[in-house]
Amino acid sequence: MFYYVYILRSQKDGSLYIGYTTDLRRRFKQHNLGESLATKPFRPYKLIFYEAFLNRIDAKHREEYLKSGWGNRSIKKLLRKYLEHDLINELRVR
Numbered sequence: 001m002f003y004y005v006y007i008l009r010s011q012k013d014g015s016l017y018i019g020y021t022t023d024l025r026r027r028f029k030q031h032n033l034g035e036s037l038a039t040k041p042f043r044p045y046k047l048i049f050y051e052a053f054l055n056r057i058d059a060k061h062r063e064e065y066l067k068s069g070w071g072n073r074s075i076k077k078l079l080r081k082y083l084e085h086d087l088i089n090e091l092r093v094r
Helices: 024-033 056-067 069-078 080-093
Strands: 003-010 016-021 045-053
Touching (some): 056 069, 069 080
Antiparallel strands (some): 003 016
C-alpha cells in the first residue's frame, strides 16, 4: 500500500492545499465534490504535485514539513516554473 502526499491548487483563487491519503483518486474527487469542509469554498482544484511513500509515518512527516515555513519555500522552489506559468496564464484570462 502506498501513502500519497499531494498538493492541490485552487482554480478559484490559486491557493494551495496539502494533504495525504492512501487513495489519491478518491481523495481528489472528494475535494472537487465539496466533501471536505476545508477545501469546499475554493473549488475546483487541480492536482499539481504528489509523492508516494511506503510508510504512513513518513508520508505524515512529509505533509507536516510541506505545511511548514521551510516546506512552503521548498514547494515554491520545486514548482517554481509551473507556478510562474500558471500565474501568467491566469492573468491572461482575466
